[in-house]
Amino acid sequence: MRIIFVVLLIAVFAGNVTAQDSMRIAMRNPENLDPVQLSRFDLDSRDLVENLFVGLTRFNSRTGQIDPWLAESWQVSDNGLTWTFQLRNDIQWVALKEGKPEAIRPVTAADVVFAIQRACDPNRPSPVAVNIYLIKGCRAFASPNSLEQLDPNQVIAVRAVDETTVEFDLVFPASFFLTMTSLPEFRPLPAEFVDDSTGLWFRPDNIITSGAWLITDWQPGVLMKLDRNPFWPDEFAGTVETVEVRFDVGIDAIASELVSGSLDFARIDPVLVSTIQTQKPELLHSRDGLSLTLLGFSYNMVNAEGALVVSPLDNPLVRRALALALDRDTLAQNVFGFSTRGTTHFTPRSAMAGPSSPGAGFDPAAAVQALTTAGYPNCAGFGQLPIAVTDQEVVLAQNIVAQWQANLGCPQEVFPITPITRRDVLNTAHNTVDVVEGGIRYPLWIISWSADYPDAQAWIADALHCEYGYLRAGRVCDRLDEFMNQAGTTLDNTVRFSAYNQIENEFFGSQGSFPVIPLVFEQHWTAQNPDLVGISSYGQLQFDRWSFEG
Structure with missing residues (x-):
C-alpha cells in the first residue's frame, strides 16, 4: 500500500x-x-x-x-x-x-x-x-x-x-x-x-x-x-x-x-464582455485596437474659381471649442458599448515611439469661452455646416450634435447630418473632390483611421502631414511638419518620442489647433x-x- x-x-x-x-x-x-x-x-x-x-x-x-x-x-x-x-x-x-x-x-x-x-x-x-x-x-x-x-x-x-x-x-x-x-x-x-x-x-x-x-x-x-x-x-x-x-x-x-x-486565454468579442464581467470580471482585459474613429474638418477651402471660401472652421478656436465640448467617453458608451473607448489622443500608446501626451478632455466651460472668443457664441454666424457620414456613423453624428447643442448652445439645424457613400467621405477627407465639376467637399466628416504599421510615424504623419498626409483637413505647412520629418528619419528614439509628444500636444492639447478630433479607439478584449x-x-x-x- x-x-x-x-x-x-x-x-x-x-x-x-x-x-x-x-x-x-x-x-x-x-x-x-x-x-x-x-x-x-x-x-x-x-x-x-x-x-x-x-x-x-x-x-x-x-x-x-x-x-x-x-x-x-x-x-x-x-x-x-x-x-x-x-x-x-x-x-x-x-x-x-x-x-x-x-x-x-x-x-x-x-x-x-x-x-x-x-x-x-x-x-x-x-x-x-x-x-x-x-x-x-x-x-x-x-x-x-x-x-x-x-x-x-x-x-x-x-x-x-x-x-x-x-x-x-x-x-x-x-x-x-x-x-x-x-x-x-x-x-x-x-x-x-x-x-x-x-x-x-x-x-x-x-x-x-x-x-x-x-x-x-x-x-x-x-x-x-x-x-x-x-x-x-x-x-x-x-x-x-x-x-x-x-x-x-x-x-x-x-x-x-x-x-x-x-x-x-482568448481574444473575445465585445458582446461577451458583460457576460464575463458578471460572472468573473477578473478575467477581463482591454487594450486599444487598430482603428481610430475621428471627426475631421475641411478648412482653408477654395471654390471652383480658386477663391478662398471663408468658414468658421478656419479658426482654430472654433475647432478647439467643438473638441472640448465633446464628452468622448459618453459617446463611446452610448454609441458603441464595450467595443470602443473615448480618446483624447490620436496615436495609440502601443505604437513604437507612441507619445504620452494626454490630450485635452471634456471641458465645456473652456469650450464656451473659446467659441465666444472666436466671435461665434452659441454658434451664431455659423450658417450650416453639414456633417458627411456613411449610414454606419449616423447615430454617432446625432450624439455629437446633441452634445454641441447641450454644451455650446448650438442649434441642431446648424449641423445637418448628410449620409453619403464611403467613397465620397474618403474623397472629402483626402481633398480629392472635383469642385469644378460640381463635387461637394463637406465641412465636417467622420472617418476611421488605421496605420499601416505600428509606429507613431504611420499614425500621426501618414495621417496629418501637410504634404503627404492622407487626411487633408486644410493644414498649412508649419514647424510641426518639420518635427514629423525629423522623427521619421532620426534613429534616436528619445528624439522621436519627444517630437511626437510635441506634435500631439500642439494638435490635441488644451491649446491645440485640432485639425481633426480623435473620438474613440476600437477596443480589443481578452479574457485570461x-x-x-x-x-x-x-x-x-x-x-x-x-x-x-x-
Whole structure:
C-alpha cells in the first residue's frame, strides 16, 4: 500500500506540474499562415506567425522597444538609405519528421532576400504590400508594365552579401524601418521548401518553421499544439512549455469555457464582455485596437474659381471649442458599448515611439469661452455646416450634435447630418473632390483611421502631414511638419518620442489647433487566467514570455 501511495502521489504531483506548464487558448481557425498574406487585422494568424517564424527584429512588448532577433546588429549609411544587417547563424529551420523535430539548416541572408522578392511578386498580391514598398524597386516590380520582364535580383534592392549579411536600399530615409522588420511580411522563408504552385507548403504535413515554437499537432478546424522548439538557442523568459490552440470553441461556448477554467486565454468579442464581467470580471482585459474613429474638418477651402471660401472652421478656436465640448467617453458608451473607448489622443500608446501626451478632455466651460472668443457664441454666424457620414456613423453624428447643442448652445439645424457613400467621405477627407465639376467637399466628416504599421510615424504623419498626409483637413505647412520629418528619419528614439509628444500636444492639447478630433479607439478584449503572467497589453502574443504563477 505504501508503494502504491507513493506512486499515486508522484503521478498527482507530475500532473500538477504539467498543467502549470501547459496553456490552453482559443483562436479562430487560420485560413493562412503565409506571413506575407496576412492582413494586419488578422490578429490570430499574426499571433501564430509571431511565434513560428523568426524576424530580423522583434517588438519587445515589455519595454516598447525594437530588439535584435535574427539580426544581431545593423548599420545605416550616412544618407539613411542603406541598411546592413548582420545575422546570427544559430537559428534553424525546423520540420517535424515522423513525429520528431529535425533541424534542417540555419536561417540565412538568402532566406531574407527570397521572402522580400516573393512579397513584391505581383502574382501573389499581398494585403500588406505597401509596407514592403519602402524597399527600393519593390513597387516597380509589383506593378510592372505588361511588356516588361523584370529580374527581381536587378530591380529589388535587397542583397545577400554573404550567408549572414543582408543589405536593403530604401526609397527614402526611414527611422521606422526597424519597426517594419519586426512585422510578419518581413519574415525570412526557405526557397527550397516554399512551393507556391500548390499553396500547400504551410499546411500541417509540410510546414517548416524557424521560431521559438514548433507545431507538433495540427488538426485544421479543431486544434493546433505548439511545443518549445528544442533547437531554439535563446532562453525562454516564461515557463509555459506547451500551447494548445483550440479552433473549435464557438462564440456561444467561449465565455463558459473561460469562466470554468477550461481555457486560459482568448481574444473575445465585445458582446461577451458583460457576460464575463458578471460572472468573473477578473478575467477581463482591454487594450486599444487598430482603428481610430475621428471627426475631421475641411478648412482653408477654395471654390471652383480658386477663391478662398471663408468658414468658421478656419479658426482654430472654433475647432478647439467643438473638441472640448465633446464628452468622448459618453459617446463611446452610448454609441458603441464595450467595443470602443473615448480618446483624447490620436496615436495609440502601443505604437513604437507612441507619445504620452494626454490630450485635452471634456471641458465645456473652456469650450464656451473659446467659441465666444472666436466671435461665434452659441454658434451664431455659423450658417450650416453639414456633417458627411456613411449610414454606419449616423447615430454617432446625432450624439455629437446633441452634445454641441447641450454644451455650446448650438442649434441642431446648424449641423445637418448628410449620409453619403464611403467613397465620397474618403474623397472629402483626402481633398480629392472635383469642385469644378460640381463635387461637394463637406465641412465636417467622420472617418476611421488605421496605420499601416505600428509606429507613431504611420499614425500621426501618414495621417496629418501637410504634404503627404492622407487626411487633408486644410493644414498649412508649419514647424510641426518639420518635427514629423525629423522623427521619421532620426534613429534616436528619445528624439522621436519627444517630437511626437510635441506634435500631439500642439494638435490635441488644451491649446491645440485640432485639425481633426480623435473620438474613440476600437477596443480589443481578452479574457485570461488570473495566474497567467507575461502577457503584454499591446503587440502580438509572445508565448515564450508567458508563465503561470501561484
